Amino acid sequence: MPASAAHRRAAVLGHPIAHSLSPVLHRAAYRELGLDWSYDRVDVVGEELAAFLDSLDASWAGLSLTMPLKNDVLPLLDVVDPVALATGAVNTVVLADGRRRGYNTDVDGIVVSLDETHAGRGSAVVLGAGATARSAVAALAARGTTSVTAHARRTPAAADLELTAAAVGVQLTVRPWSEAGGSLGADVVVSTVPKGVADELVPAVPDAPGTLLDVVYDPWPTALASAWLHQGGAVASGLDLLLHQAVRQVRLMTGRDPSTELLRTALLEAASTR
Numbered sequence: 001m002p003a004s005a006a007h008r009r010a011a012v013l014g015h016p017i018a019h020s021l022s023p024v025l026h027r028a029a030y031r032e033l034g035l036d037w038s039y040d041r042v043d044v045v046g047e048e049l050a051a052f053l054d055s056l057d058a059s060w061a062g063l064s065l066t067m068p069l070k071n072d073v074l075p076l077l078d079v080v081d082p083v084a085l086a087t088g089a090v091n092t093v094v095l096a097d098g099r100r101r102g103y104n105t106d107v108d109g110i111v112v113s114l115d116e117t118h119a120g121r122g123s124a125v126v127l128g129a130g131a132t133a134r135s136a137v138a139a140l141a142a143r144g145t146t147s148v149t150a151h152a153r154r155t156p157a158a159a160d161l162e163l164t165a166a167a168v169g170v171q172l173t174v175r176p177w178s179e180a181g182g183s184l185g186a187d188v189v190v191s192t193v194p195k196g197v198a199d200e201l202v203p204a205v206p207d208a209p210g211t212l213l214d215v216v217y218d219p220w221p222t223a224l225a226s227a228w229l230h231q232g233g234a235v236a237s238g239l240d241l242l243l244h245q246a247v248r249q250v251r252l253m254t255g256r257d258p259s260t261e262l263l264r265t266a267l268l269e270a271a272s273t274r
Helices: 022-033 046-054 082-087 106-116 131-142 155-168 177-183 197-204 223-230 238-254 260-272
Strands: 008-014 037-043 060-065 092-096 099-103 124-127 147-152 171-176 188-191 211-214 234-237
Touching: 008 022, 022 037, 022 238, 022 260, 060 238, 082 099, 082 106, 082 131, 082 155, 092 238, 106 131, 106 211, 106 234, 106 238, 124 131, 124 177, 131 147, 131 155, 131 188, 147 155, 147 177, 155 171, 171 177, 177 197, 197 223, 211 223, 211 238, 223 234, 234 238, 238 260
Parallel strands: 008 037, 008 060, 124 147, 124 188, 147 171, 188 211, 211 234
Antiparallel strands: 060 092, 092 099
16 A cells, blocks of 8 residues: 555644544544544643654654653654754654654744735844744844844743844844833834733734734734734734744655645634634
8 A cells, every 4th residue: 555545644733622623623634635544632741752753653644742851752763854953843754764853843834824914024022932932033134134123921932032143144132021111112012921911912913013923813803913903014913923833744655746725614613613
């Protein structure tokens, strides 16, 4: 039986994981591509990850990872893509030929989400300094941005963000969270903070804002996104990021390209029922 026709398995790992919409995207892709593949949610915490990986047989094609597994998996891989190394985060593991290969498709997801809004490539601000902020800096670099201002809620996280910026050739300026309101006039603003955190910045949204990517998608729109739209700015959401990073995950795991619009429809339908 050809490898493409054999039953393969994939899953998203994390804790908690029941809320994940990744199965919606991957299963829709498999149906469209005519693949006899399954994709499940598996509740795994960091200390269980090594044993879980060791338990997988040859039927497994790949894994999607949520935090903190994106960091925990790094020493368990045979090969790590340069972008994943630069960001210190792996959200995709491809299992083939007895090897584990790690990738960060969040970077691609951010790039495509911003491109869809025709976002500028000049000044850029990142709200937050965690793993998603590192992916945002790498994505901005991939789009040609050479300098980024980040507003960190936690000073220690900024050290890792600075390492990512150096690895991708971006000049990074780190400022306190308390000054974030004064930075919203940038061409591109990427908010990587959890829901509710950026609400306090609503009064600081400029009269003619640029593009906002807010990685939150539940609830949507966020208060910041609503204010941004009200002022005529362009907005992309965490659903856009989730969609586009999944398209590349499917491509990496299957070697084939799913329909982005078909996956978008399936994702929006699933999100609307929440």
